[in-house]
Amino acid sequence: MSKPLIGVSTYLESSASWGVWNLPAALLPAGYHRLVQRAGGLAAMLPPDEDPAAAARIVSRLDGLVISGGPDVEPVRYGAELDPRTGPPARERDAWELALIDAALASGTPLLGICRGHQLLNVFLGGTLVQHLDGHAGRPGVFDHHEVKPVPDTLLAEILPDPVSVPTFHHQAVAHLGEGLVPSAHSAEDGTVEAVELPDVEGFVLGVQWHPEAGDDVRIMRALVEAAGG
Numbered sequence: 001m002s003k004p005l006i007g008v009s010t011y012l013e014s015s016a017s018w019g020v021w022n023l024p025a026a027l028l029p030a031g032y033h034r035l036v037q038r039a040g041g042l043a044a045m046l047p048p049d050e051d052p053a054a055a056a057r058i059v060s061r062l063d064g065l066v067i068s069g070g071p072d073v074e075p076v077r078y079g080a081e082l083d084p085r086t087g088p089p090a091r092e093r094d095a096w097e098l099a100l101i102d103a104a105l106a107s108g109t110p111l112l113g114i115c116r117g118h119q120l121l122n123v124f125l126g127g128t129l130v131q132h133l134d135g136h137a138g139r140p141g142v143f144d145h146h147e148v149k150p151v152p153d154t155l156l157a158e159i160l161p162d163p164v165s166v167p168t169f170h171h172q173a174v175a176h177l178g179e180g181l182v183p184s185a186h187s188a189e190d191g192t193v194e195a196v197e198l199p200d201v202e203g204f205v206l207g208v209q210w211h212p213e214a215g216d217d218v219r220i221m222r223a224l225v226e227a228a229g230g
Helices: 030-038 054-059 091-107 116-124 155-159 219-229
Strands: 005-009 011-018 021-027 042-046 064-067 111-114 144-150 164-168 182-187 193-197 205-208
Touching: 005 030, 005 091, 005 219, 011 091, 030 042, 030 219, 054 091, 064 091, 064 116, 064 219, 091 111, 091 116, 111 116, 111 219, 116 193, 116 205, 144 193, 155 182, 155 193, 155 205, 155 219, 205 219
Parallel strands: 005 042, 005 064, 064 111, 111 205
Antiparallel strands: 011 021, 144 164, 144 182, 182 193, 193 205
16 A cells, blocks of 8 residues: 655745755755654655645645644734734745645645644634744744643544643744634643644644654654545
8 A cells, every 4th residue: 555645845945054065945854754754654845836826736646735834924914014023024935835725725635734834724714823922932943842732522632632742842823713723722831722623624634833743743643644545
């Protein structure tokens, strides 16, 4: 039986270094493809395309889609003024990943949003974000951990039935939920929405605010891979 093909969106950086080179690069932390592989899938990187219409053609060839973590979503995408603590825009990536989400929802392709991807799913469906939140990120470049509590009788609770400590690094979060989304986990400390899902659609649509690729728990990714293989 062939392994499901899972596409993972990438960063797009103006400068990255390796060996003797310092060049523009599409890149992805290795935790993402390793987690897909450990969960039983094949990983494919999906760098931004200048033509958002290409998203539908690409998603049609995938069995599942992951929208990865990364920079802050530009506030204009959800009708908000720029908070000075919001990071610089990544407009090409915003446009590309929103197009990927659109294509996945339209086609019923299993979809997992991670951190930024969780927030983008909410924005795509008309939701808004808290632009700054204290206490959910450690020092720069280091993941913190905190406990999240799944909401009973949700898809997430089927995957993670008990409270769990998760790797986290974010300073933004879901504010108003997008159309059709329901919260499926909250922070044990302050009640922040830590996961969302679409219960009224056929298939797998889940966003998590934490970073499963930075930990050892494969259950979230395995659920996506199993849905993609179904």
